[in-house]
Amino acid sequence: MPDDFVIARNPDGDSTLPYVLRIPLGADGIVLKARETWPRTSKVYCHRVDEWPDEAEVVERVPTRSCVRRGAAIDLVLDRGRENRSQLIMTQARGRQVIFWQSARTAKQARPGVRTPTARASGLPDLEIVVDSRERYGYTFTDRPVSISRARLDAGDYGLVRHGSLLASVERKSLADLVSSLTSGKLGYQLAELASLPRAALVVEDRYAAVFKLDRVRPAVVADGLAECQVRWPAVPIVFCDTRKLAQEWTYRFLAAASVAASEEHLSARVIADLAHPPPLAPAPPTPAEVRAWAVSQGLEVSDRGRVPARLVAAYLDDRDD
Known part of the structure; x- marks a missing residue:
């Protein structure tokens, strides 16, 4: 596996990406065409190519401390004091893979500098x-x-x-x-x-x-x-x-x-x-007059005045429900 991160000039003069990069990952490394030699002010668009061009003029060769792929990103750490940490993000555009190269500086510029709140959403426990x-x-x-x-x-x-x-x-x-x-x-x-x-x-x-x-x-x-x-x-x-x-x-x-x-x-x-379909109302309780009239028709003794005994009210309701 290549140990160095290599930057060279793209021998294809018609290309809009003037540089070629070799990322030390895998048996032969990953070869990319890029617009810049380092993402200093903004993300750099990269495009993958099959192999390293034979006539490429090497501009820079830097030893690598670490080159690890994590999901859709490749974390690259170079063995030098400045401009040593960067990341390549792989995504899909127009049905093909494209890669954006960013450094810690450009990533920081992209961040809004805010912290998300820790409070859960209002009115919702889970x-x-x-x-x-x-x-x-x-x-x-x-x-x-x-x-x-x-x-x-x-x-x-x-x-x-x-x-x-x-x-x-x-x-x-x-x-x-x-x-x-x-x-x-x-x-x-x-x-x-x-x-x-x-x-x-x-x-x-x-x-x-x-x-x-x-x-x-x-x-x-x-x-x-x-x-x-x-x-x-x-x-x-x-x-x-x-x-x-x-x-x-x-x-x-x-x-x-x-x-x-x-x-x-x-x-x-x-x-x-x-509200549109309220439940049926319970029937109104019988009046004392209704219970007395029913009791007389049934041959039961009941006073003309005062409270009607509860047993007669219960018997009236049972007879009415039947």
């Missing part, structure tokens, strides 16, 4: 969230009073299911996935499915400003497309949440609020049904 079985590297909600199950959802990635019905759902997307879904037309179908639910939303794990920093597609095309989607499906908000952690927090709060609202609506429906 929450059951169903995660779509096709969701990879999904939210875990480990710091929330949430129980998770996995099942196939008709719409969205995280749902609130009661009595077999999907009452609310949230579709999760990275910015790359959002752009890919929008330009391919897939996003419209997803929003239409979400709009069929009582409550639904789409959450994006990035800030809206990142749309205007896109270099693989015109930012105006994406901005116009998002505006058109929001106008066409106004019941499904598209929420940008800066980071994955904040997107998870927003998803938890949204589904919790939807759960409370669904419970309140169910209770209101029961009250309205009870």
Whole structure:
């Protein structure tokens, strides 16, 4: 396995990615084309290639302390004092794999600098969230009073299911996935499915400003497309949440609020049904005159005045019910 992290110039002069990287992972390493030699000010777009080019001019070769893959990310630590820690995030766009290279500095710039609250959602002790079985590297909600199950959802990635019905759902997307879904037309179908639910939303794990920093597609095309989607499906908000952690927090709060609202609506429906179909009233108790008249007709002794004995009232009721 290669031990060094290598940067070289891309011999393909027509490529928009002028550098070639070799990541020391696996038997032959991972070879990527990249726009920059290091993610200093923003994330760097990378594209995977099959093999290291023979005519590549090496620009830099750095020993590696650690290179470990964790899920959809590769953590790379170089053996040097500065610019030594970075991470490569793999995702899907337009049906192919794309990679974004970020450093600790660019990741920090992307964070909003806030801490999520530790308090649970208002009015809800616990929450059951169903995660779509096709969701990879999904939210875990480990710091929330949430129980998770996995099942196939008709719409969205995280749902609130009661009595077999999907009452609310949230579709999760990275910015790359959002752009890919929008330009391919897939996003419209997803929003239409979400709009069929009582409550639904789409959450994006990035800030809206990142749309205007896109270099693989015109930012105006994406901005116009998002505006058109929001106008066409106004019941499904598209929420940008800066980071994955904040997107998870927003998803938890949204589904919790939807759960409370669904419970309140169910209770209101029961009250309205009870008012529309009230239970039958119990028959009115007999008057003393009715009991006396019945007792006389039965040949029973009863006084003309005063209280009617309870035994006669009970006998009257038994005879009436029969």
